[in-house]
Amino acid sequence: MSQHSKALAVLALGVAIVVAGLVLTRHVIAVAGEADVERLNRSILAYVAERNPQAPIKAFQEFPQVLVNEAQKTAVDHCLILAQAEVESQLRHDAVGSAGEIGVFQVLPSTAAIFEPQLGPFKRPVLAKGQRDLGDLADPIVSTRFAMAYLRDIRTRKPLIKDALTEYNGGPAGRHPHYYRMVMGTYVEVLERSELRCRFRATTPKEAPIRTLLTRA
16 A cells, blocks of 8 residues: 555544544533433422422423423523412412413413414313313413413513513503512522522623612512
8 A cells, every 4th residue: 555545544544533523522412411401301390399299290291391492482591480480370280360360370361362373272271160171271381382472472562571571460551560579589599499500690790689680679
């Protein structure tokens, strides 16, 4: 074999080793990423079970991943959305509000209907005398998707999360101004749970600490 052929063979071997190393690295990163996601999912499920011991874990099985994905779409911390669900329903999938709100995020069927063209049809609840069928909004997955679609819609008009959450709960007139304080108070507690991997970033000197924001809300 000529020197030139040997050099090409060595080069080809080197390239093959590098490519194999990159493929292996990507595989390791992917596996680690999947494990990380699974740990977060388990932590969120554990939090749900802690806050609502009666929660049917089977119904909440896909809730963590949907919660994180929908929070990302809405450009908010998934821990904030988890805190909102806790304030809305104590994380009860079968919660029914005084005005007919259903599920974990207490979504009105009439509100959910607005987003059917975007998210698809859902089974309406039947709460007539002698009947109690909560429909699809009692599914934590459905509730989360419709709730976050509603919150995203509000944020197109009211980008500040305080204004958006206030309207979510109290309508455009903001009938329940203390709702935001309740959500943020719960959020502060959730932030202390490192296993929940909250996305809230540390404040810089130019930013007000979150507890200061709470006192001003």
